[in-house]
Amino acid sequence: MFSALWQSILEWLQTLFFQQEMELTILGLQNAGKTTLVNLISTGDFTDDRIPTVGFNMRRVQKGGVTLKMWDLGGQARFRTMWERYCRGVSAVVFVIDAADEDRFETARVELQDILSRRALDGIPVLVLANKSDLPGAIKDVDEMVDVFGLKDIHNHEVSVYSISAKNSTNIDVTLQWLIDHGSKKASSSTAAAVVSAPDPPSTSTIPPKPSS
Amino acid sequence: MVSDERALAKMKDEDLILSPFDGIEKGAVLQECRIFNDLQLNTRRCEQVLIRLLYLVGQGDHLSSEEATNVFFSVTKLFQANEPSLRRLVYLAIKELAHTAEEVIIVTNCLTKDINSDVDMYRANATRVLCKITDAQMVQQIERYLKQEIVDRNPVVASAALVSGQQLIMHNKGDVVRRWVNEVTQALDHKSPMVQYHALALLYLIKQHDRLAVSKLVQSMCRQGVRSPMATVLLIRYVARIIADEPPSQVQDAYGEPRPFFGFLEACLKHRSDVVIYEASRAIANLPNVTPTELQHAVSILQRFLVQPKPSLRFAAIRTLNQIASTMPLAVTSCNADMEVLIADHNRSIATLAITTLLRTGSENSIERLLKQIQTFLSDIADEFKVKVVSAIHALCIKYPSKYYALMNFLGNALREEGGFEFKRAIVDAYLGLMDKIPESKETCLSHLCEFIEDCEHTQLSTRILHLLGKEGPSMPEPGKYIRYIYNRLILENATVRAAAVSALSSFAAGSASESLRKSVAVLLRQSLMDSDDEVRDRATFFSKSLGLEAYQKHTGESRNPEEVSKMQEGTKNMLSLPCPIANLEAELLLYVASGNSEQAFDISSVSKAAMMSTAGHPTLETGDATNRQSALGRAQRGRPTPPADLAAEVLKVPDFTSLGRPFKSCPPKDLTEAETEYTAQVIVHLYESHVILEFVCVNTLNDQLLENVFVQVDTSAASGLGGMTIVPAARLAYGEPARNYVSIERTDDGEYPLGDLACTMKFIVKDVDPSTGEPDEEGYEDEYGLDDLPLTISNLMAKPAELPGSFKAAWEALGPDNEVADSFLLEQHDNVASAVKGMMALLGMAPCEGTEVANDRARGHILLMTGVFMPGIQVMLHSKFTVASDGVNLEIVLRSEDLSISEVLANSITGTE
Incomplete structure (x- = not known):
């Protein structure tokens, strides 16, 4: 009896203080740097040379009054069919691309378009991250990314693109800010608001500042 | 107070107790599982839902693959919570869903993370789950974690890894496990007994297909000793298995000296743990061909267990004693006094086992007392045990015929008891058996049975x-x-x-x-x-x-x-009364119906009176030892034919011979070659009234040859009673495929029987074959291959009757002395009765009656009674008396049959000096 009561009081307190809890799903082909990014966000350290994620990783992080729950999914082909199951009802989907791996851009585009065309994901804001901008030959131009990945053709999502480097921590701060903003928006207003704002052409409103380096 | 009593009354009324699991429905639970997807997890509710889900699956409720997959993915969301109790339920749920859900591999990463965490409970449980969901390819990636865990200090973690290794092997994902020998061997020295036990089990599993390695492992373990009692028990079982697998020849070689490992077993009898002591005595009791001396110590240990306060110990001991008593009652007699006390044991299973054991070991004068005691509790025990008691009584009656009256009274009372069909049938069977064995009991038996049918359902x-x-x-x-x-x-x-x-x-x-x-x-x-x-x-x-x-x-x-x-x-x-055995009649009728020739009436007199031979008697396949089994296997793989159940099945299919009908007798297959030769041949002799048909089954064991037009040439000049022959060759004899060819020999009309040796030669045309392509050459050449001689003896002409006469004496009298032949011989080739009896049975091929085929090696004399059916259906009976003489065995025979000439032929076939 008492423990149940105590539990409910605790939960109520929790909702007061940690109102802003957001769920993120991080997708992308294998070796795009998803797990590295998640580790960077949660620990602040860059760790290289990760073994491939078999299945998924789950991370909880407190950032600026928002609790981030990150589902970091494996990028190998056998896991891509399962992505959708972890995208339903999340606050945002982050799609990580290896900007230096031009050969797999096409595959990444197909996978991105495919997952975003699912009805279950309608209205969920999407953040596309072109990772590894520190590598030579990496695409850093955001407009080019929008063209290559056909981001203008996506209509039922709010799509933003950033060029980042997890290794050099380039643009990680803006990424975090984007995430926190979308988390709070979702928590404070309703999901409907996100849907309404979706049809905006993404390139204009969401072009990030040019990388400083 | 009052409410307390009421609550108690409620408790007693089982219907009123509400189980927390009452009314759990699959649909509802699957609905509830959606809360796992909530943004804000309520861990307590999640736990309750998981418990309900586990209950459902545990009760055998079937989830479809889709349902399971959906639930499974919801469950994976719970990895975000860190409550140990919830995590434990998540582990269990994944294990339960692993078989039905798809893509369970998705949790691999989470589980690997748990394995690397610092909470031992997580590490152990995650290991077990991970090994359950992983596939053979993924095992490679997690192998290093498992190897580390095996040598972990924490016993729970080490055991989890070891047991998971066993699971992997059992589910054919265990190729990597075989590389862990070093780590597992290290775990054998772990200070926790549980880890030692699991390590030994895994090590055995890794090596189990390598006899030498197993034997080495067990030997070294026996020498250095294991501290864990459970591991010792395991070791004893492995030792028992090694001893049981050993070819019997080796045991015989070691005659006189103690068998290998026996010292270890005996030493285990002195162990301080009861489990080990019991296991060791059980292993000794189950040794193949165990001798009374070997048993002695084990039996005295078991006897000590009989008076222990723990029922499990008493039960174990009495069960093993019961088992020993069924083969060697004398070894157990020393425990009789203790077992009699157990008849009054509260535990009915112990009491029943005690009774049935005593019935086997008890002496004649204790029977009546025992019966009285059984009577008192017979109604309390389960039918299964009652049947056991009845069969024990039956055996006892035959052992002590003079006590039949008391035993029969017991059976009569038992018939009146409540009991199911099996129980009653066992009693009726016992009565029938007794009437056969003890003629003077007939009247009592019949009157008991009459009473029984007055009220029989x-x-x-x-x-x-x-x-x-x-x-x-x-x-x-x-x-x-x-x-x-x-x-x-x-x-x-x-x-x-x-x-x-x-x-x-x-x-x-x-x-x-x-x-x-x-x-x-x-x-x-x-x-x-x-x-x-x-x-x-x-x-x-x-x-x-x-x-x-x-x-x-x-x-x-x-x-x-x-x-x-x-x-x-x-x-x-x-x-x-049918003039022939029913089985034969059935076979004939089936043949008649299959022939479709309904113009001609079925002639019942043509049905053979002899028993049909079956494969059961085939000697090479019956011997159970390992080497023989292997060679038999090897033969089968090389395409060696195994004889069909009905030996005449093949010959009946040959169009040339259908007019002859069913043979009077088909003899079991006989090898005409050594086992390992270029070509092998077996012969089945079929005897007809007018013909003898030889069915040759040939196998070509050379893969670079194709034989064509294969037949066997038979020389009958050394045999009597045989005339012209017809040959039906086999068109083709390819490598490894048996083929049949036939020789049909007419019998002469002069009353001579087909007896003597037939010289056989296999003739054929050889064509060389390229083994890689299988293409034969165009040109072939003729060749021949000598086979062993085929002897036709009296035993070929004699069939065993389908049913033995109930009383030899009555059948003997019925046959009458008209065609009787009496003779006496001195058998110089035999020096004891047993071998002479064996020789006589092999010579005549008749069926021994009334258990007279067993003769004691040291007996001075023996009487052998036999009956048979001689071609073409003449009943023959033999009364033979063997006595040991100074220079051999004296044999006196009296032969009766329906035909004097046959009696004479049989008497003449016995070789010896008159």
Whole structure:
């Protein structure tokens, strides 16, 4: 009896203080740097040379009054069919691309378009991250990314693109800010608001500042 | 107080206790599982839902693959929570869903993370789950974690990894596990007994297919000793397995010296743990060909267990003693006093085992006391045990025939007890067995059984007993008293039993010459003539007519003369008994129907009276030792034919021989070559009235040859009674595929029997074959291959009858002394009775009767009774007496048959000096 009561009081307190809890799903082909990014966000350290994620990783992080729950999914082909199951009802989907791996851009585009065309994901804001901008030959131009990945053709999502480097921590701060903003928006207003704002052409409103380096 | 009592009353009424799991439904639970996807997890509720889900799956509720997959993915969301209790339930749920859900591999990463965490509970459980969901390819990636865990200090973690290794091997994902030998061996020295136990089990599993490695492992373990009692128990089992697998020849070689590992087993009997002591004594009791000396120590240990306060120990001990008693009752007699105490044990299973053991080991004078004790608790035990008790009593009756009266009374009481069909059938079987073995018990048996059918609910048993009454009743001193019981059945029972009663009743009229008896049977049958059931009426009418009973029924008063009556009785009896075994009749009828030739009537007299040979007697396949088994296996793989169940099946298919019908006898296959030769040949001899057909089964074991036009040339010059022959060759004999060819030899008309040696040569055309392509050459050349001689002996011509006579003496008298031949011989080639008996049986091929085939090695004399059917269906009986003489064995024979010449041929075939 008492423990149940105590539990409910605790939960109520929790909702007061940690109102802003957001769920993120991080997708992308294998070796795009998803797990590295998640580790960077949660620990602040860059760790290289990760073994491939078999299945998924789950991370909880407190950032600026928002609790981030990150589902970091494996990028190998056998896991891509399962992505959708972890995208339903999340606050945002982050799609990580290896900007230096031009050969797999096409595959990444197909996978991105495919997952975003699912009805279950309608209205969920999407953040596309072109990772590894520190590598030579990496695409850093955001407009080019929008063209290559056909981001203008996506209509039922709010799509933003950033060029980042997890290794050099380039643009990680803006990424975090984007995430926190979308988390709070979702928590404070309703999901409907996100849907309404979706049809905006993404390139204009969401072009990030040019990388400083 | 009052409310307390009420609560108690409620507790007693089981229906009122509400289980927390009452009313759990699959649909509802699957709905509830959606809360796992909530943004804000309520861990307590999640736990409850998971518990309900586990209950559901545990109860055997089937989730479809889609349902399971959906639930599974929801469950994976719970990895975000860190509560240990919730995590534990998540582990369990994943394990339960692993088989039905798809893509369970998705949790691999989470589990690997848990394995690397610092919470030991997580590490152990995650290991078990991970090994469950992983596939053979993924195992490689997690191998290093498992290897680390095996040598972990924490016993729970190490054991989890070891047990998971076993699981991997058992589910064929264990190729990597075989590389862990070093780590597992290290775990054997772990200070926790549990880890030692699991390590030993895994190590054995890794090496189990390598006999030498297993034996080395066990040997070294035996020497250095294991601290964990459970591991010791395991070790004892492995030792027992090694001993059991050892080819018996080695055991014989080591005759006199202790068998390998026996010292270890004996040492384990002194272990401080009861489990180990028990396991060791059980292993000793189960040793193949265990000797009384070897058993002695183990039995005395078990005896000590019999008086322990723990029921499990007493049960284990008495069970093993019971097992020993079934083969070596003498070894257990020392425990008799202790076992008698156990009859009063609260635990019925212990008491029953004690009784059945005592019944085996007890001496003659303790039987009555034992019976009294069993009587008191027979109604309390389960049917299964009752059957055991009855069969023990049955065995006892045969062992001590003089006690039959007391034992029979016990059985009679048991018949009156409550009990199921199996139990009653066991008793009836026991009665039937006793009547056979102990003729003086017949009357008591019949009266007990009569009483039983007065109140018997099992139709099958009633009809069986009625048949028995019909068979035995008329020859009993007072046949009249059985008629009353049978008549009651006519009035009271169902149609099946009534029909059996009519037959039984009629057999009294058929078996007795007494006018008054016939008359009363006729009167009793009258009402059955108007029975509502067809079968009953038909039988009553048939018997009334054929036995001439209508006269009494119609009150015409005229009586028939006794001669006419006995003729009618004879006729009825003949009509009712089949002249041949039913199995043979069935086979013939099937053949007749298959032939489609319904113009010609089926002739029952053509059915063979001999027993059909079956494969059971084939010697090479029956010996159970490992080497022989392997070679038998090897043969089968090389395409060696195994004989079909019906030996004549193949020959009946050959169009040239269909006109001959079924052979009188088909002899078991005989090898005409050594096992490892270029070509092998077996022969099956089929005997017909006018022909002898030899069926050769040849195998070509050379893969670079194709044989064509294969046949066997047979030289009959050294044999008697054989004329012209026809050859049916095999067109083609390819590598590894057996092919059959036949030689049909006509028998001569001069009354000579086909006896003597036949020289056989296999002839064929060889074509060379390229083994890689299988293409034969165009050109072939003729070649031949010598086979062993085929001897035709008396035993080839003799068949064993399908049914042995119930009483040799009665059958002997019935055959009569008309064609009797008596002779005596001195068998110099034998120096003891046993070998002479064996030789005699092999020579004549007749069936021994009444257990006379077993002769003691040291006996001074022995009597062997045999019966057989000689071609083409003549009954032969032999009474032979063996006595040991100074220069051999003296043999006196008396042969009776339906044909004097056959008696003479048989007598002449016995070689010895007169």
